Amino acid sequence: MVEQANLPSTPVDRSGDLAGRILPGRDLSVLIAEDELVMRRLLKQSMERLGFTVVEAIDGDDALQKFSNQRFNLIMLDVLMPKRNGFEVCQEIRHRSDVPIVMITALNRPEDIIQGLEFGADNYITKPFNFKELEARIYAVIRRSTHLSNHRSFDVAEIGDLRLFNATQEAEIAGRRVTLTPIEFALLRHLASQADRPVSKEELLQEVWGYMDTNSPNLVELAVRRLRTKIEIDSANPTRVVTVRGVGYKYCSSPVHSHQRT
Numbered sequence: 072m073v074e075q076a077n078l079p080s081t082p083v084d085r086s087g088d089l090a091g092r093i094l095p096g097r098d099l100s101v102l103i104a105e106d107e108l109v110m111r112r113l114l115k116q117s118m119e120r121l122g123f124t125v126v127e128a129i130d131g132d133d134a135l136q137k138f139s140n141q142r143f144n145l146i147m148l149d150v151l152m153p154k155r156n157g158f159e160v161c162q163e164i165r166h167r168s169d170v171p172i173v174m175i176t177a178l179n180r181p182e183d184i185i186q187g188l189e190f191g192a193d194n195y196i197t198k199p200f201n202f203k204e205l206e207a208r209i210y211a212v213i214r215r216s217t218h219l220s221n222h223r224s225f226d227v228a229e230i231g232d233l234r235l236f237n238a239t240q241e242a243e244i245a246g247r248r249v250t251l252t253p254i255e256f257a258l259l260r261h262l263a264s265q266a267d268r269p270v271s272k273e274e275l276l277q278e279v280w281g282y283m284d285t286n287s288p289n290l291v292e293l294a295v296r297r298l299r300t301k302i303e304i305d306s307a308n309p310t311r312v313v314t315v316r317g318v319g320y321k322y323c324s325s326p327v328h329s330h331q332r333t
Contacts, residue, residue, distance in 0.1 A: 094122030099144040099213070102126050104134035104160065105175060106152045110198065114147065114175075117205055131155025138164055145212065147196075149175045150183050158190050165191035169240065169253050171212045188297055191252040194280065194290070215257070215281030230263045231324040233311075244302055244311075254279065255298045262312060262322035269315040295320055 101123040105111040115125045126141065128134035132154040138146070146164060148157035155163075161172055174187035174195040184195050194212050196205060228235045234243040240256040242249045251259065257279045262270055272291045280290060299306040310326035 096121040096123030096145075096209070096213070098122075100124040100126065100141070101145040101147060102128060102134060102137055102141075102143045103147045104128040104131065104152060104157070105147070105149040106130055107149070110149075110175075117202055118147075118209070120202075121206060121209055131157070131160045134160050135163060138167075143170060144216075145209070146170055146172045147175060148172060148192075150177075150187070158186055161187065161192055162190045165252065171216045173208065173212060185293055185297070188252070188254065188293055191254075193254055211281040213281070215279070228260075228263070230266050230322070231326075233263060233324075235260055235263065242302065249301050251298070251301065254294055255301065258294050258298055259302070259312075259322070262320060263324075266322050266324040269318040269321045271319040273319075275319065291319075 096118060099122070101118050103111060103114050103118065103125060105114060105127075106129055111127055111129075115127060118125050123145070126137055126143070128137050130153045134146075134148065134152075135155070146161075148160050150157040152160070157174055161174065164170065164172060171194075172192045174183065174192045175198060176183035176187070176195055177198055187195055193215070194208050196208055227237070232245045235256075236242070237260075240251060240253060242251055242256070242259060258275065261275065261278050275291050279294075295312060296306075299309050299312055302311055303309045311323055313321050313323060315321050
């Protein structure tokens with residue numbers, strides 16, 4: 072790949088729909104790791120339009136090196152990168168930091184979204200993307216990150232045999248410690264805070280992901296699926312996070328397991 076290609080420099084557009092609005096990236100920095108030059112430049116211009124200071128990385132190793140050398144407020148990782156792919160980089164960063172991570176994936180690869188969430192990503196953007204979609208997802212990620220940093224309302228919470236440790240973002244279920252990603256912890260925390268009450272997917276999108284619109288219910292479904300694999304005895308027959316048909320999900324504070332049923 073020829074990395075030295077010279078693209079015409081496009082001025083950052085701060086007019087139009089963003090006029091008069093507070094930009095989500097103001098005073099924030101983002102690391103964009105994308106090996107395709109044209110896509111990287113497009114993402115750079117889009118994120119600068121949202122007010123971010125942008126640092127670019129051309130592959131997985133470059134991304135980890137720059138992450139080690141500088142503090143970022145947001146990470147954007149292409150899935151298919153040379154040297155180390157986006158999943159490997161996401162996993163490594165997540166071991167060190169809870170910085171928000173957005174995966175960049177192809178539209179025809181839904182399995183990438185599932186795997187990204189598994190490795191600790193907070194959200195995803197599909198290629199090709201439009202600016203409105205990018206803006207909505209970045210607003211959501213930053214809003215969620217700001218909300219979590221400003222609302223450390225408890226140290227340890229107990230709901231039945233569930234204990235939530237806010238400082239370490241871990242859970243303990245019937246004495247068994249469970250390691251969760253930031254999204255999984257936020258999802259479980261919100262469901263447990265409304266224990267035994269149905270919670271809609273729309274409410275979860277707003278409270279966990281920070282979305283003001285509610286057009287991504289599959290994001291909730293994928294995250295619930297991953298959460299169940301960690302907290303349920305049998306994720307195919309959940310007793311803690313159960314589906315409420317036509318509404319959303321409910322956390323059961325007194326789960327009844329199959330061997331207890333009559």
